Amino acid sequence: MDRAARIYLDWNATAPLREAAACVLVQAMASCGNASSVHAEGRAARAALESARAEVARLVDARADAVIFTSGGTEANALALSPGFGPVGAPRAEVLLVGAGEHPCVLDGHRFAPDAVERIPLSADGVADLAWLEARIAEIAPRRALVSLQLANSETGVIQPVAEAARIAHAHGASIHTDAVQAPGRIPVSIRALGVDALTLSAHKIGGPQGAGALVLASGAIAVDPLLRGGGQERGRRAGTENVPALVAFGAAARAAREGLPTESARLAALGPAFEAAIRRTAPGAVIFGERAPRLPNTILFAVPGLRAETALIAFDLGGVALSSGSACSSGKVRRSHVLDAMGVEPALAEGALRVSWGWATDDEAVIRFASVLEDVEERRARRSQAA
Structure with a gap:
């Protein structure tokens, strides 16, 4: 690509x-x-x-x-x-x-x-x-x-x-x-x-x-x-x-960063609902972690029950979208998040956590591409689940 x-x-x-x-x-x-x-x-x-x-x-x-x-x-x-x-x-x-x-x-x-x-x-x-x-x-x-x-x-x-x-x-x-x-x-x-x-x-x-x-x-x-x-x-x-x-x-x-903050913070926050809507629409059972707490305007950590992070990250990468499963110092190992462990999240769900984070160069096209790849990933997961 x-x-x-x-x-x-x-x-x-x-x-x-x-x-x-x-x-x-x-x-x-x-x-x-x-x-x-x-x-x-x-x-x-x-x-x-x-x-x-x-x-x-x-x-x-x-x-x-x-x-x-x-x-x-x-x-x-x-x-x-x-x-x-x-x-x-x-x-x-x-x-x-x-x-x-x-x-x-x-x-x-x-x-x-x-x-x-x-x-x-x-x-x-x-x-x-x-x-x-x-x-x-x-x-x-x-x-x-x-x-x-x-x-x-x-x-x-x-x-x-x-x-x-x-x-x-x-x-x-x-x-x-x-x-x-x-x-x-x-x-x-x-x-x-x-x-x-x-x-x-x-x-x-x-x-x-x-x-x-x-x-x-x-x-x-x-x-x-x-x-x-x-x-x-x-x-x-x-x-x-x-x-x-x-x-x-x-x-x-x-x-x-200081000079751009007044407009950038609002712009970042405006993209959040679009990413969350794509997740909810494609995977209604998805869990968004920390959603009831105050959060940065540019970050979503979510998991779809039954979807492993390793599988999803490879699929997103092949689809031209770069995500991670958490902190970059740990995500190269794709291991379960200690943050989610501390929050009491079930291990099976925590192992599927995916992080979406965006910034000043992110636009609506990014949301569209993310949603498209997520749909493909979820369809393949559903087919495997049915076959099993």
Whole structure:
């Protein structure tokens, strides 16, 4: 099939590189200069880097000097999820409380001992149980806790009550971080409004290049325990020569995402009912996960009883439509979602989960193509079921 004719519906895994980001990426790669050098070339690289830092800060209503550039969301999460993270001078955290549906880089990428980590339960709709969180933090006291609760789930799109979780955490002397990589450009994100101590961003989720991200702090009064030590880059919080081309492109993508949000969020939301209608029409027995909870305007996770994800993904791919079965870090293995397990979904149904996610280049034709392939998949499944 002609590659140009393919329909890409896996935006939560990675978004296409924005034109503005691609242009500055190429320009920066053609320039020479280490951002830590004092000569003219180095100063030019530093100026470009700091301009990008300011754009990333504006994306989430933060101070530019609170942005720590990293190699991506995974590193940013690992930087925050350490016993040493929290207000300057505070005792080290002894317990880490994480949402049961967090990305694997939060569940497995922290720097706490395994027996010091507990998971915040999810409701059947995928929403974190804040009553459990408040009770558990109170039980832990006077030991200090660190909470990590994602802003929006990459699989279900469910938006978590992070601002309320932050209020609970701070009332009990705990610190709180949120993995916000899926939210910018889709819903408004403000670190001030959320009230968290830090949030994580990833460039390739908003149309920047892969391999660039940031941990954004609420203020300079938040301490981090560096993963990498060396030359003192990023104010001593993350050593290593900055990847100027990728980070400059990150800044361009952040600007585009921020400026496009007022119209893009509504446009994304308008496509959702069309995708859901196609699913309901073709497979009346389909289950849409988290449908009663607030969700991102660009995400649907669904399953058709009796349809396995492996079979469906191959059929969609052959039909020119790119989907996934969940988080990209796990979906290559096509295994059952830990998020759906935490929501109490029956294993047989969870094993058939398919995620549709879309973005700024998605149009009505994508809905038509998706519906057409889904009809073919469902017809073949029905025939096999009858033959059996």
